[in-house]
Amino acid sequence: MPTPSVSAAKVASAEAALQAEPDDISLVLRSKGGDLAAFDILVRRHQERVYATLYHMTGNHDDAADLTQESFIKAYNALSGFKGDSGFFTWLYRIAVNRTLNFLKQRRHRTTHLSLNDLDFNAEHDPDLVALTSENTPRRDLNLTELQEKLNAALLRLSESHRMVVILHDIQGLPHEEIARIMDCNTGTVRSRLFYARQQLQGLLADYLK
Amino acid sequence: MRQPPEDPEQRLLRLLALKRYEVPPPGFFDQLPARILVSLRAGSEVPEVAWWSRAWRSLMREPMVGLSYAALGMATVVFGISVVETAFDTQTTHISPTLGQFPVGSTVTVTDAVNTDLALGAPWGGDIPGLIYRVSEPSMQPTPANWFQAGLFAPNPSPSPFAKPLGTRVEIPVLVPASSVIHVR
Numbered sequence: 001m002p003t004p005s006v007s008a009a010k011v012a013s014a015e016a017a018l019q020a021e022p023d024d025i026s027l028v029l030r031s032k033g034g035d036l037a038a039f040d041i042l043v044r045r046h047q048e049r050v051y052a053t054l055y056h057m058t059g060n061h062d063d064a065a066d067l068t069q070e071s072f073i074k075a076y077n078a079l080s081g082f083k084g085d086s087g088f089f090t091w092l093y094r095i096a097v098n099r100t101l102n103f104l105k106q107r108r109h110r111t112t113h114l115s116l117n118d119l120d121f122n123a124e125h126d127p128d129l130v131a132l133t134s135e136n137t138p139r140r141d142l143n144l145t146e147l148q149e150k151l152n153a154a155l156l157r158l159s160e161s162h163r164m165v166v167i168l169h170d171i172q173g174l175p176h177e178e179i180a181r182i183m184d185c186n187t188g189t190v191r192s193r194l195f196y197a198r199q200q201l202q203g204l205l206a207d208y209l210k
Numbered sequence: 211m212r213q214p215p216e217d218p219e220q221r222l223l224r225l226l227a228l229k230r231y232e233v234p235p236p237g238f239f240d241q242l243p244a245r246i247l248v249s250l251r252a253g254s255e256v257p258e259v260a261w262w263s264r265a266w267r268s269l270m271r272e273p274m275v276g277l278s279y280a281a282l283g284m285a286t287v288v289f290g291i292s293v294v295e296t297a298f299d300t301q302t303t304h305i306s307p308t309l310g311q312f313p314v315g316s317t318v319t320v321t322d323a324v325n326t327d328l329a330l331g332a333p334w335g336g337d338i339p340g341l342i343y344r345v346s347e348p349s350m351q352p353t354p355a356n357w358f359q360a361g362l363f364a365p366n367p368s369p370s371p372f373a374k375p376l377g378t379r380v381e382i383p384v385l386v387p388a389s390s391v392i393h394v395r
């Protein structure tokens with residue numbers, strides 16, 4: 001159990017960190033005034049989540065990298081239109097999601113080329129994932145990379161809107177309400193899409209879920 | 211002790227957790243902000259796809275829609291040609307019957323308001339006194355058939371069977387001092 005002095009030090013350092021890192025709204029205000037350093041902080045703060053969402057949507061690192069960059073540039077150029085009705089993160093996500101959905105519509109009739117990222121080293125130590133590849137099922141011969149390919153192929157079989165909901169909720173962990181704001185629909189639609197997307201995924205991955 | 215079988219949905223969520231371990235190439239998140247800032251400093255806008263490019267892609271995706279637009283375009287062109295032809299036909303009805311009385315090859319001088327019928331016979335429809343007009347052979351009205359035959363590909367075009375005589379035509383006006391009579395030579 002940590003001593004009170006250690007806890008106090010931790011709290012103090014956390015407060016100092018909070019003071020050092022301004023919140024999104026103040027950074028947005030500074031960015032609106034042309035302060036690129038402030039926007040740089042916003043980019044560094046949100047880039048991983050934006051990139052991850054776009055990567056899961058496209059299944060391609062290069063496309064996701066381009067879309068992430070374009071989304072941030074578009075967000076910067078549209079900052080004057082940000083009224084603060086929603087959080088900056090939600091607003092940014094909405095730009096990124098819409099841009100990605102447009103991109104995917106254009107790509108729909110082309111052969112989708114998967115360019116998957118490597119798995120983090122820690123994946124091999126995740127007990128759930130270890131169990132998935134070691135149990136006595138048809139997937140027992142698969143390693144994690146092969147499982148990753150099967151999973152991505154199944155995700156790409158979903159419609160864009162269903163895939164987006166699964167990614168935002170089941171992978172990114174966003175609540176229904178936030179997803180509804182990002183996708184500009186109501187929470188009932190989000191729940192319904194999530195239900196049908198999971199049903200479809202269970203059908204597509206039945207061999208790996210027994 | 212044997213654990214109860216897991217709900218398929220729970221197993222799906224476990225499988226989806228694998229996605230969280232996918233990471234971009236090392237250093238990507240260090241380079242991305244710099245790339246974004248460079249673009250912003252250069253004043254670059256997000257490139258918007260031009261409308262014609264979107265339309266072309268759309269037509270390529272939907273060939274039947276493309277064919278429909280092509281058919282519509284062709285129909286518009288044919289309709290336009292027929293309108294022009296009708297206009298030419300209407301113009302020919304205004305040709306003066308008086309002009310036909312003069313023999314081919316003769317020249318006619320039009321004086322001020324002496325013979326307006328003759329002036330109407332001019333191909334440009336002008337009423338210009340003091341000009342000498344030369345009466346020539348009936349010419350051919352341009353039609354789509356003789357456009358292709360005459361202008362573009364054939365050095366010495368022969369009249370198309372679809373071409374219609376425009377009627378007696380006067381040509382090559384020459385400015386002369388106005389006189390008070392019509393001379394027919």
